[in-house]
Amino acid sequence: MMQYHIKDLKLSKEGKKRIEWASLRMPVLNILAKRYEDNKPLKGVKIGACLHVTTETANLVISLKKAGAKIRLCASNPLSTQDDVASSLVKDYGIEVFAIKGEDKKTYYQHIDRVLELEPQITLDDGADLVATIHRSYKKSISWLPWAGTEETTTGVVRLRSLERQNKLLYPIIAVNDALTKFMFDNRYGTGQSTLDGILRATNFLIAGTNFVVCGYGWCGRGIAYRARGLGARVIVVETDPLKALEACMDGFWVMPIKDACKIGDIFVTATGNIDVIRKEHFLLMKDKVLLANAGHFNVEIDIEGLESMSTSKRKIKNLIDEYVLEYKGKKKRLYLLGEGRLVNLACAEGHPAQVMDMSFANQFLSCIYIKNNYPALQKKVYKVPEEIDREVASLKLEEMGINIDKMTPSQKRYMQSWELGT
Amino acid sequence: MMQYHIKDLKLSKEGKKRIEWASLRMPVLNILAKRYEDNKPLKGVKIGACLHVTTETANLVISLKKAGAKIRLCASNPLSTQDDVASSLVKDYGIEVFAIKGEDKKTYYQHIDRVLELEPQITLDDGADLVATIHRSYKKSISWLPWAGTEETTTGVVRLRSLERQNKLLYPIIAVNDALTKFMFDNRYGTGQSTLDGILRATNFLIAGTNFVVCGYGWCGRGIAYRARGLGARVIVVETDPLKALEACMDGFWVMPIKDACKIGDIFVTATGNIDVIRKEHFLLMKDKVLLANAGHFNVEIDIEGLESMSTSKRKIKNLIDEYVLEYKGKKKRLYLLGEGRLVNLACAEGHPAQVMDMSFANQFLSCIYIKNNYPALQKKVYKVPEEIDREVASLKLEEMGINIDKMTPSQKRYMQSWELGT
Amino acid sequence: MMQYHIKDLKLSKEGKKRIEWASLRMPVLNILAKRYEDNKPLKGVKIGACLHVTTETANLVISLKKAGAKIRLCASNPLSTQDDVASSLVKDYGIEVFAIKGEDKKTYYQHIDRVLELEPQITLDDGADLVATIHRSYKKSISWLPWAGTEETTTGVVRLRSLERQNKLLYPIIAVNDALTKFMFDNRYGTGQSTLDGILRATNFLIAGTNFVVCGYGWCGRGIAYRARGLGARVIVVETDPLKALEACMDGFWVMPIKDACKIGDIFVTATGNIDVIRKEHFLLMKDKVLLANAGHFNVEIDIEGLESMSTSKRKIKNLIDEYVLEYKGKKKRLYLLGEGRLVNLACAEGHPAQVMDMSFANQFLSCIYIKNNYPALQKKVYKVPEEIDREVASLKLEEMGINIDKMTPSQKRYMQSWELGT
Amino acid sequence: MMQYHIKDLKLSKEGKKRIEWASLRMPVLNILAKRYEDNKPLKGVKIGACLHVTTETANLVISLKKAGAKIRLCASNPLSTQDDVASSLVKDYGIEVFAIKGEDKKTYYQHIDRVLELEPQITLDDGADLVATIHRSYKKSISWLPWAGTEETTTGVVRLRSLERQNKLLYPIIAVNDALTKFMFDNRYGTGQSTLDGILRATNFLIAGTNFVVCGYGWCGRGIAYRARGLGARVIVVETDPLKALEACMDGFWVMPIKDACKIGDIFVTATGNIDVIRKEHFLLMKDKVLLANAGHFNVEIDIEGLESMSTSKRKIKNLIDEYVLEYKGKKKRLYLLGEGRLVNLACAEGHPAQVMDMSFANQFLSCIYIKNNYPALQKKVYKVPEEIDREVASLKLEEMGINIDKMTPSQKRYMQSWELGT
Secondary structure, rough: OOOOOOOHHHHHHHHHHHHHHHHOOOOHHHHHHHHOOOOOOOOOOOOEEEOOOOOOHHHHHHHHOOOOOOEEEEEOOOOOOOOHHHHHHHHHHHHHEEEOOOOOOHHHHHHHHHHHHHOOOEEEEEEOOHHHHHHHHOOOOOOOOEEEEEOOHHHHHHHHHHHHHHOOOOOOOOEHOOHHHHHHHHHHOOOOOOHHHHHHHHOOOOOOOOOOEEEEHHHHHHHHHHHHHHHHOOEEEEOOHHHHHHHHHOOOEEEOOHHHHHHHHHHHEOOOOOOOOEEEHHHHHOOOEEEEEEEOOOOOEOOOHHHHHHHEEEEEEEEEEEEEEEEEEEEEEEEEHHHHOHHHHHOOOOOOOOHHHHHHHHHHHHHHHHHHHHHHHHHOOOOOOOOOHHHHHHHHHHHHOOOOOOOOOOOOOOOOOOOOOOO | OOOOOOOOOOHHHHHHHHHHHHHHHOHHHHHHHHHHHOOOOOOOOEEEEEEEOHHHHHHHHHHHHHHOOOEEEEEOOOOOOOOOHHHHHHHHHHOOOOOOOOOOOOHHHHHHHHHHOOOOOOOEOOOOOOHHHHHEEEEEEEOOOOOOOOOOOOHHHHHHHHHHOOOOOOOOOOEEHHOOOHHHHHHHHHHHHHHHHHHHHHHOOOOOOOEEEEEEHHHHHHHHHHHHHEEEEEEEEEEOHHHHHHHHHHOOOOOHHHHHHHHHHEEEEEEEOOOOOEEEHHHOOOOOOOEEEOOOOOOEEOOOOHHHHOOOOOEEEEEEEEEEEEOOOEEEEEEEEHHHEEEEEEEHHOOHHHHHHHHHHHHHHHHHHHHHHHHHHHOOOOOOOOOHHHHHHHHHHHHOOOOOOOOOOHOOOOOOHHHOOOO | OOOOOOHHHHHHHHHHHHHHHHOOOOOHHHHHHHHHOOOOOOOEEEEEEEOOOOOOHHOOOOOOHOOOOOOEEEEOOOOOHHHHHHHHHHHOOOOOOEEEOOOOOHHHHHHHHHHHHOOOOOOEEEOOOOHHHHHHHHHOOOOOOEEEEEEEOOHHHHHHHHHHHHOOOOOOOEEEEHOHHHHHHHHHHHHHHHHHHHHHHHHOOOOOOOOOEEEEEOOHHHHHHHHHHHHEEEEEEEEEOHHHHHHHHOOOOOOOOOOHHHHHEEEEEEEOOOOOOOHHHHHHOOOEEOOOOOOOOOOOOHHHHHHHHHOOEEEEEOOEEEEEEEOOOOOEEEEEEHHHHOOOOOOOOOOOOOOHHHHHHHHHHHHHHHHHHHHHHHOOOOOOHHHHHHHHHHHHHHOOOOOOOOOOOOOHHHHOOOOOOOO | OOOOOOOHHHHHHHHHHHHHHHHHHHHHHHHHHHHHOOOOOOOOOOOEEEEOOOHHHHHHHHHHOOOOEEEEEEEEOOOOHHHHHHHHHHHHOEEEEOOOOOOOOOOOOOHHHHHHOOOOOEEEOOOOHHHHHHHHEEEOOEOOOOOEEEEEEEHHHHHHHHHHOOOOOOOOEEEHHHHHHHHHHHHHHHHHHHHHHHHHHOOOOOOOEEEEEEEOOOHHHHHHHHHHHOOOOOEEEEOOOHHHHHHHHHHHOOOOOOOHHHHOEEEEEEEOOOOOOOOOHHOOOOOOEEEEOOOOOOOOOEOHHHHHHHHHHEEEEEEEEEEEEEEEEEEEEEEEEHHHOOOOHOOOOOOOOOOHHHHHHHHHHHHHHHHHHHHOOOOOEEEOOOOHHHHHHHHHHHHHHOOOOOOOOHHHHHHOOOOOOOO
């Protein structure tokens, strides 16, 4: 009998339409699903997925099911679940889902446990909460281990590489995040656009003419910086890495320490993967009426507890906007936190557009098949996505966009291999 | 006794919060409202307003009421009304509103008639439907005329100038649209951002990497073109005016006839103020799965009737997206029309951000006072906003943004007046 | 017998090739020259021209000569003459030129006098030095007046409008500068690119990553600002007009008073048309090793005398770069002035590209014919270029670029004239 | 006795000033030169350098000499030598130079031989011609081998990696090109700007409004693409690698095969590192009056021989521009090749700005010291620049630009190492 824990089965109709709408924009995944529908290479394979429960994820798990897998899905963030999608997955596609938008922390982890009850052979993670739970529970409540897993996001990969360095990683992981067709597009274009989209939906704020502070100039941060500039903002980048800081500077952005940025910023977005990037001492320096948002995976980049503790009042100004009032040196300042400091693109908008998830999830899909075929040879390491997968995804995407490119001629190929030819 | 026709008084609570949220971003209007609250220069003046019923418009009519005016408000577009705002205006601010989102054409014009029953001394228009109705009804059902009116948008001004040229204009109009602090900001930055915002909210479509066709390179069109480019699109401009076409070309956009653009575009947005910009012969040329949206004032720029007549099927894919299926030369193509072809930034998003409306409406506010004080001297013409109003709005806005600028020194002023100094 | 005063007739060979090279990029002027070569509408008309003696100006005067005019040409700036071009004009095209690069002020005005000795019926000015001399000399050394004149540049138009307001303008002027096909392209794209080009040629300075200060946000200033941003700079705009300041701010630039900009700028460019924009008190605030350049018509925008008076040393670091050393609060700072503060795009590069001059000079050419045909009806006013000329130039240019645009359909034209159609 | 072969010793005065001017913009190298001037870590080390003989290279070899090295310098490209710089290096700094601008191929290789006569312990290469000559001559005319060498550019590294793969590399090489502080800045910002600079100096062509074709979307290609777009061009990218093609597409550029680009391009720039990118069949497709330039290391990317063979005439239109006339299908077309197809930024402008070379050459400088101290441990491999060198260069550069950045707090550092913390 199907098991699930979702908000309301009756939401399925709307969810189904939205899943189909996303499907229209996910041609690469569709091609792959069709290719493997008949011979079902994942037949009988148990997959546990801890991903944002969105229309795009729905298309991934549906495709995996078509390829023969048995799947359980929980949310990788308590606020990111789209309840109608969860409902349709259960009702229309027969997939076991454990996810409710706004679930509390306890429920969140119970849902992860329900996925682990499946004893999955492959884990799909977005932020490493599933694999972290396995690591915490192994030899306590858990006695089995998956063949291997995949990890979707930078934050998760950082955590897993840390485990790997300490020789504590219990099973192999493929870092889908590091596929060129993933991080180049998803982190940069996807997060870039959807972060701004989240801010617009929450606030309808005019970006042009604002001082827009981006903390972190990794792939996500630079995506956000370029999109904010594209909407007319003056962008200020805050970085701790001298190489990235220098690059931001050469890309035409203003670079300064967070404490200087605080005095002039109108909008602040964190995308560092680190904790406490904006802290108590920084809130005090800010202007009245600024917006605060986080685009990093966890809601730890803005010190919300600190903000709460120093506020003289707090109220919900509208859905997804909390107003915090501070007083400092006799001046009242109102700070507006979006989406409770959680991923603003998921909390306030719909997450990555289907077109970028198409490529990420095509990598996920092919990686699952790769794991099925190769897991005995894999070690307890974090692996890159095999280059042939990455290249296949890129070529399928270009083809779908109707873009032709040249091939090297034989003599050009020879030249690129040679060393004698010269000036 | 208060008269009104709105959707539901119970929506007022949410509406009030949203009106206040917008108010935070409308400092110039707030300064003016405060300045005139006590001596009430508009005391007893009857104002009839036909404007998009949004949170920003709410702040305008509240400010006018504070300055003493008696106001009736109807919608300037059947789809643009925010019902919660209408509700709060009635309940919390005692303003008579006649507007319901999605009202049919008949109700729309009945609402205009209800506003005219007030026999307003000043009319505020956005698209000239109020003034047009007066012109149609005068000496039939109407025997009075306003002192003067204001017009907010390009489309309305074009219509009124046409009337003026034919010597048929019945009373003076101030073209607020033509204030520098209006069209420079509102048409360009406001429409630019909110059009993209509307597309994103409706579709969550990745703009980067798309071929984005903008029809019309007026102030709205170029705002859209720059924002689409800022989000990573390849932008194609369609124009009929050689000067504008040349400018678009020099600004780095691709310029081509609509029939060529149709073959490669992924997203089409019209912003011409004209009819039938995208017609039957063009739909046939399009690729499968394109998006169609209109950012012009009226829903006449895309020939929707034509589209409907040639479609083999039509269905609502999700809220605000209609799918039309065509067949041409044996190929099926699906076109997705956003917001029924009405202004995409209002139908699918929240219209202009409060920050731009702040300036437009500060011009509106000061123009009403100007009309009150000067109407006997005005002729049946379309007037520009007096330059001193425009300049005052700009200075207040800069001040509020915390931006200082230099003043010319006396010798610099002298130099700018002189002609003798030279090489 | 031909009269002229140029540097060296032997330079003509190089000049001729360069004139031909420019001609390749001036197709609109070429089409017009060809069109009027046979019936010679300017037959016997005496034209006095005070223009930058460049390859593009050469093509204009050659075209005017083909149309029958008798021409004398002097320089409109002592540093802008290209001696090889002057030489070829004399030798290869039989045009009387009085211009030597680097001529002193006295020679400069003697050359203007030599042009006036022709007693021209039409004057062509770039900065109004010719017309100013006529105004100063009239009824003293001069007893005749031209039919009319043209003025190429903003600075000149400002001076002439000032004369007009004082009712002191002695003969009609057509402000070619105000043609859309002139100022939209020439001032913005031409000055924008060539100013950066001048800085690069003089300094080979990396623009990316610099703080680039643009004084003035008129058409030239914004052209420079966009190009500097396009090369990777962080651009700071200095303005005195609140409307322009606000626009710069909304366009994503930093706006601040000059004294604040001085503390952080790496490169300063003036484009205001005013005097003493950067003054003694500003030099003191600057960082070590900054670059100073002027893109305004006259070398009065940077207070060079002031700079000279406060410097402890001055030397020519290389051609077109002067180093000024200041000491302030015990700190030595070196400021580098490009091209002696004269128009940096002419002093350090080759001025506007031929493609933009093509349009300006097509306007000049057609305006001369217009003057010939209409001068008896013209009053002592500053006139706009007749719209039919502007439009013809635009259409010829688009055609030459291979760009087709749509025409309005009859029903679209009707709609644009109408007022009854509505919501 | 000093040995050298240069154009003219009398050019030294101009050269010295220009070397000093570049020195002003090379603060990182200056800091390092000063740091090592006293203890002379390179005392007695023989260095053979094959680099573009520019003002920046001058500063590098002067710094190396100050650190104790004995240096011989020849050109890495026959057209890139600045004769005044060569002269000053000999006369003012006592450095042995063998380089003359425009030297023929035979002289070019003789100059390389003269450098090798020094029997250098360290080789500095830019394009691998020095190391290639050693490889060709070893055991023939050469019996010694250097300790190690450095390679400055992508092309050279590709050649050396090819040698390494074939186990034919005779001594260790440090790929300075691959330092982040090199390729991120030099290849992208340096080549980007200076390529456009070269085109402008050669042609004074208006970039805005042109169709600008960039072949290759590596670091150089994308630098060029961004700068061309920044100057107002519509940019078309040609690529053979699907991943890079997809990235260019998502960055908002048009991507198409070279044969399609040929039909619409106004300007073509190659930056692929490959041969025959633009070939006979492509020239035929081009429009009249297009510009052709190469920004890749060798002049092999445009098939110049092919172009020559099919032209009906060829002439030098002006310095650095050759006109080729083709006839195809009865139509005459004129193609303009800049700088004979050699690196356009060196042939037509001054190469990379000093500010980027500052970082590349700081890497070179520190790599030489590293080789001196570590060569016995190095194998016959291509090495990366040690990370500590890269990071030191970045920090010095930021410091010099006056940019402060934050440091991670201890708890942030801990968090980045941890894996347990989660949702």
